[in-house]
Amino acid sequence: MKFDKDMDESMKLFKAAQVGAAELPEARRPKRTLLVLDGSSQDLTTMQVGAYLRDELGSHLVLLDARENEPKGDILEPMKDFDGTVLPPPPVDQEGYDAILLIAGEEKCDLLVVPCPYERDFENVGADSTGAVIDVVLAHTTIPVWVVRSALLDGETICSQVDVVINRESSASALAAAWATGLIQTGGSLKLVVALESSAYTETIELMKKVKPDIDIRAEDLINALADAHRNLHTALIKAAGPQTWSYLYDIHEEPEDQAGFPIKPRNHTLNVIGFDRGQASAVNQLKDRICRSREMILVVPG
């Protein structure tokens, strides 16, 4: 019957409403943040992030000044009356990633702000590499890592736009959302993005079709399945949004294969929050690829 498709879509929508109790995890805010300076052009942005975390969210800042050269200008300029902890550079024979992880543990930090690429300017390395430091930090961290990629442009502000990005199943998605709601500015714009990159499934679908030629499965089905799996999170976020908190948008889309090369849709500087299950090689590769291709800040929340 000609109405079958419309009826099926309508039924799918009603079925999707069966989410159970949709409660948002309590918003997470950092109590102690480790800021890492490496002498690159990302340092100014790192300090701007620190200023926001201290002034808006009351976080105590621990500053690891790992710059090798003489400081250019007053790095503490963005942050008036710095009252945090300033740590000296690590020993020269200690690797950057070891120093960061060690200090984060000793100082009992619950958030790391790390420039990427480490000790290199973003404009020089670009989308080619994330660098060893961030790779190792992400592999071993148990606390969220705020990856700083490039300088803010004129008019861009910290955390006025925050995207919670879901591009695969992850046990850390709800926690990522909790951090996003904790960090976003009041009156900011929070978006839940459910996006599947075509490289994540094209080969799998082709293999499935070889096994079962009559199988009818499309990218749209996979994206909708991913969205349905996170419907509870979406419901909790849309109910929590409001004029006193933040505005909310929901975006489900497929990211095309030729999305290689960067940047990924640059906009007013957005903080992309991604839940991350360590130990999954495909998840690690996907995350590194995303960091490579983004000039925007990424908050990686380990599960």
Place this chain on the structure above:
Amino acid sequence: MGIFVIGMLLTFVGVAAERFHKTVASLAGAVVLIGIAVTIGLGGFGDYGYPYVYKILEHDLGVLGVIIGTGILVDITSKSGLFHFLGMLIVRSTRGEAGRLYFALCGLTFVFVALLTIVPAMLILSSLILVICRSLDYSPKPFLISSAICANSGAIVTFASGLPNIMIGSKAEIPYAHFLIVSAPYAVVSAIIAVIGLRLAFRHALPWKQSDEEKQALMEKIASFDPWAMVTSRKILYRSGIILAGTVIGFALAQPLGVGLDFVAIAGGVAALLFAMKSVEEAITKVNWTVILFFIGLFLVIGCVSQTGALTLAANQVVEISGSTPDNPKMLIVLLGIFSAVASAIVDNIPVAATLIPIIESIVASGFIAEPLWWVLILCCNLGGNGTPIGSISCVIALHALYKESGHHMGWGEFIKLGGTVMLIQVAGAIAFVLIYDAWGLFPALSHGATP
């Protein structure tokens, strides 16, 4: 004249028969009859030639404008999740109890059809019923059938609630507000008749009395549904609601403002495209172009037949059979009511309305009061759809959903016992309603074709 009447009847058979797509049938009929009309120089075609086709259609452009505008608006509003959200909200408030759920779904159907027209409303309600019944372990049959029958009551509430209303209202120049005075009250009455009748008929089909434990279990199940889960954007949800409300108000104010209802409908559709839609291409594609083409074909077929004088002849015959005079039109009202209801039970009510419109115009031109004739047509050709399983698209959708879900094929006999009985009472009530309104002078006068 005979060829054109036969051509029109064959077109109607083609429209009614499932073998042909009704749009193809109506356009084919139009092509053939126009070809003959131009060839023999029938009526206006003799004076103007082929361009007379445009003269026939120009009177109906308003109807097409309303269909296009409301089609865009309804599609965008539905996509915003507004009606899914409201439906789920109302269903949750019933706590899943059979009785409350039953009356809530009947009421929801009535309101949604009044706002959205039958097809989009029935698709939403049918899918809601199936999902909820699966979850609560109820038989969907009583809900689906009752919803389908209440839908035809909802279809007479406003000018824009159903396509026959749009056609008749446009032709007779019935202001939107008049529907709220005349047909809306009877719509409520007919819905109550339906609900009472069907509640009696389905008294063994649902667990109307439930224990406290059962109610608690139902409440827990229904609480697992969250209406907000279906909403992708609050902004678009609110905007859709505001634009829809604005359009409905615009319809009511169209006449005082001196604009046509098609203008209001298109303005509403444009506002929805501007403020409440991501993909303009998708929204415009979703306009029911098959219905629009169907109408164009139908108007041309009727237009050609009108040129022969056949419909005027039919009008005279109808008056003669009824034995009515302009001073005493009662039997004419009864006859028209019965004929339009029975015809609508058998074929689509759109060709019934399309055929009876020029006949009523001829009758009015001969001196009869217009208002009771138009209103009995509006009421009866909508309610007649309850008579058979194919009488109304709401019944077709509901029965198909029931078959797909449970494999239960409801036969004509079973349906006519339910729907036919309800229809008889509703139509009798409608005719009585019109006669009373006429006797007491309660019909608001129309600006033309009014009481002489």
